[in-house]
Amino acid sequence: MSDEQPPIEEVLATLAPAPAPLSTGRSVRPGDRIFAVLSGGASLTLLLIIALIAAFLLYRSIPAVRADTTNFLTTSAWFPDSTPSTFGIAALAWGTLLSSLIALVLAVPVAVGTALFIAHFAPRRLAQPLAYLVDLLAAVPSVIYGLWGLFFLVPQMVGLQTWLADHLGWFPLFSVGSGSTFKQTMLNAGVVLAVMILPIISAVTREVFLQVPRDHVEAAQALGATRWEVIRLAVLPFGRPGIISASMLGLGRALGETVAIALVLSTNYVISWKILEPGGNTFAANIALQYGYAADLGTNALIASGLVLFVITLVVNIVARGVIARRREFAGAAG
Amino acid sequence: MSILKTPVPGASTLSGTSTLSGARLRRGTLALVAVGAIAVTGLLETFTPVSGWAGSVLMAAAVYLVGQTVISFLVEGRRHALDRLVTTAVYAAFALAMLPLGAVLFKVVQRGGGLINGTFLTHSLRNIGPTDTGGGVYHGIVGTLEQAALASLISIPLAMLTAIYLVEYGRGWFARLVTFFVDVMTGVPSIVAGLFIFTVWVLMLGLNRSGFAATLALTILMIPIVVRSTEEMLKLVPDSLREASYALGVPKWRTILKVVVPTAVPGIVTGIMLGVARVMGETAPLLLLNGFTSSINFDPFSGPQAALPLIVWDQAGRPNPQSITRAWGSALVLIVMVLLLNLGARALARLSRTR
Numbered sequence: 001m002s003d004e005q006p007p008i009e010e011v012l013a014t015l016a017p018a019p020a021p022l023s024t025g026r027s028v029r030p031g032d033r034i035f036a037v038l039s040g041g042a043s044l045t046l047l048l049i050i051a052l053i054a055a056f057l058l059y060r061s062i063p064a065v066r067a068d069t070t071n072f073l074t075t076s077a078w079f080p081d082s083t084p085s086t087f088g089i090a091a092l093a094w095g096t097l098l099s100s101l102i103a104l105v106l107a108v109p110v111a112v113g114t115a116l117f118i119a120h121f122a123p124r125r126l127a128q129p130l131a132y133l134v135d136l137l138a139a140v141p142s143v144i145y146g147l148w149g150l151f152f153l154v155p156q157m158v159g160l161q162t163w164l165a166d167h168l169g170w171f172p173l174f175s176v177g178s179g180s181t182f183k184q185t186m187l188n189a190g191v192v193l194a195v196m197i198l199p200i201i202s203a204v205t206r207e208v209f210l211q212v213p214r215d216h217v218e219a220a221q222a223l224g225a226t227r228w229e230v231i232r233l234a235v236l237p238f239g240r241p242g243i244i245s246a247s248m249l250g251l252g253r254a255l256g257e258t259v260a261i262a263l264v265l266s267t268n269y270v271i272s273w274k275i276l277e278p279g280g281n282t283f284a285a286n287i288a289l290q291y292g293y294a295a296d297l298g299t300n301a302l303i304a305s306g307l308v309l310f311v312i313t314l315v316v317n318i319v320a321r322g323v324i325a326r327r328r329e330f331a332g333a334a335g
Numbered sequence: 336m337s338i339l340k341t342p343v344p345g346a347s348t349l350s351g352t353s354t355l356s357g358a359r360l361r362r363g364t365l366a367l368v369a370v371g372a373i374a375v376t377g378l379l380e381t382f383t384p385v386s387g388w389a390g391s392v393l394m395a396a397a398v399y400l401v402g403q404t405v406i407s408f409l410v411e412g413r414r415h416a417l418d419r420l421v422t423t424a425v426y427a428a429f430a431l432a433m434l435p436l437g438a439v440l441f442k443v444v445q446r447g448g449g450l451i452n453g454t455f456l457t458h459s460l461r462n463i464g465p466t467d468t469g470g471g472v473y474h475g476i477v478g479t480l481e482q483a484a485l486a487s488l489i490s491i492p493l494a495m496l497t498a499i500y501l502v503e504y505g506r507g508w509f510a511r512l513v514t515f516f517v518d519v520m521t522g523v524p525s526i527v528a529g530l531f532i533f534t535v536w537v538l539m540l541g542l543n544r545s546g547f548a549a550t551l552a553l554t555i556l557m558i559p560i561v562v563r564s565t566e567e568m569l570k571l572v573p574d575s576l577r578e579a580s581y582a583l584g585v586p587k588w589r590t591i592l593k594v595v596v597p598t599a600v601p602g603i604v605t606g607i608m609l610g611v612a613r614v615m616g617e618t619a620p621l622l623l624l625n626g627f628t629s630s631i632n633f634d635p636f637s638g639p640q641a642a643l644p645l646i647v648w649d650q651a652g653r654p655n656p657q658s659i660t661r662a663w664g665s666a667l668v669l670i671v672m673v674l675l676l677n678l679g680a681r682a683l684a685r686l687s688r689t690r
Contacts, residue, residue, distance in 0.1 A: 034588070050519060053523070141616020147651050249522070258525065313522045313527075
């Protein structure tokens with residue numbers, strides 16, 4: 001061994017091979033290339049699936065809409081297999097939107113309240129288990145909500161609906177014709193939907209509420225704000241885009257819900273404001289209930305209605321994302 | 336009124352607290368308001384046709400809310416009254432949200448619990464008439480487990496690779512497009528996924544309905560769930576870990592496989608389990624794709640295969656009480672499977688956090 005130390009460059013060279021050039025991207029290792037291609041390919045597959053869904057549904061829809069002797073968009077009746085073929089999505093679209101709106105109106109306040117409770121009111125140690133409980137609500141399969149709605153909720157709701165019809169019957173929404181049974185009504189369907197979308201709205205909202213910067217909360221507290229004032233000044237302004245996006249997610253889920261509606265609602269093809277009367281229908285429930293009886297044209301007609309549902313949920317999603325993106329910029333500029 | 340605490344003039348000489356915090360309600364006041372609310376509700380019920388315990392509870396809650404707000408407003412002022420109002424409303428919202436969970440679980444156990452025995456779990460409904468008792472849901476358990484397993488087998492690799500792409504590689508317009516369409520996919524209604532597979536599988540390819548056809552639809556539903564949760568978990572891995580690995584000369588792909596993914600794996604597994612639990616209960620696509628059978632079929636690739644949600648749907652739609660009881664029984668089996676997966680996922684998440 002010599003006393004002289006070798007130059008530092010030599011020591012480094014023995015420790016590690018020459019470092020790859022940092023950002024030229026020329027000497028990419030094969031493993032890296034394979035992995036990048038794999039993961040990029042998986043992403044591409046997802047895009048392909050979405051594109052294929054749209055393409056195939058459209059491909060089967062066109063002959064159905066061609067064969068339709070009435071206006072596909074404004075007709076309420078659904079007789080695709082009769083001659084002449086008459087069917088349209090007006091009643092389905094109406095029922096889908098109405099039931100989803102009822103669900104949103106009922107679920108959003110409760111969900112935001114629940115999220116506030118877990119994020120800011122519940123004792124710290126209990127917050128996580130309580131959040132699990134709310135998530136369990138989302139885990140219950142929709143067919144079980146349908147079963148529960150049909151055999152438990154529907155009879156329970158007769159009293160409340162009778163009361164609403166008696167006292168608020170002057171309001172068009174709550175008016176009923178004579179002899180409504182108050183059983184398988186649009187309101188019941190909306191309540192079941194509300195239960196189903198509540199956990200999603202609540203979970204997303206809660207996540208946003210938990211991300212509120214501590215500085216904002218503590219600043220408000222330092223000014224002597226009560227808990228509500230902290231929420232109004234710090235939490236809600238920060239969480240508003242979250243609430244909106246969460247509601248949109250819930251709306252998307254409600255629009256496409258199938259079996260619960262098909263079980264709870266007694267379906268017909270009528271456009272009506274009267275949510276305390278049995279009847280109404282939705283895209284998804286109609287597909288589930290009719291496909292078994294549908295012949296060729298009927299099947300294509302159902303696919304056409306499915307395409308419309310797909311497009312509607314797509315639009316809801318896009319609008320939601322647009323709102324969130326804009327709000328985020330705004331919040332960023334303000335914060 | 337004696338129950339309301341008004342500022343005592345002498346108190347401020349000892350300490351500043353009472354003058355600084357202003358007047359507050361005494362401890363027992365709210366309990367008294369609650370008692371009062373129940374009494375008023377009892378009175379009101381004799382005059383108005385409020386029926387059922389649900390109506391009474393709602394009414395008592397409303398009366399309590401009004402009473403509390405008024406008293407708090409008189410004693411503590413507007414800000415504290417509002418604060419109390421919101422606090423009570425928020426607690427009530429949570430209670431209201433828990434109500435359906437409790438009601439569903441209770442009802443399913445109550446109506447379906449009596450049916451669960453060895454026979455129910457190990458026999459099918461083959462040759463069981465609508466009004467017969469007996470038989471079981473073994474064919475559904477087999478189908479649900481196989482379909483969920485197959486769907487996981489297809490969707491987990493695809494979803495994880497996509498998530499890795501989004502977090503580790505994705506830059507620019509393509510990544511934004513993928514993120515966007517993962518969101519869109521999350522919003523695809525299950526019946527639409529079912530219709531799509533139905534169109535391709537049955538109408539275009541002319542293949543028969545089978546468990547595997549349903550699996551394909553479930554895959555479409557499961558992928559976005561797993562992508563989302565995996566993506567979130569990968570984002571949580573600190574960049575310092577990646578940089579430390581790069582600094583040691585480890586290639587990017589090995590860094591991802593050996594450092595990033597293992598760090599995030601408990602969260603990823605939790606997300607996957609939740610995704611599986613989610614698709615297990617899906618019913619709408621199965622309606623279109625499974626075909627119908629009440630016999631046991633172990634082969635998802637040929638012939639109709641049952642599934643638990645399908646049995647619930649089928650039995651619930653029949654008019655006779657024996658079938659409806661069977662619907663509750665199968666609902667109980669399904670809900671236990673789903674909840675076990677959920678609780679398992681949570682336990683795993685918790686375990687890995689404490690480690």
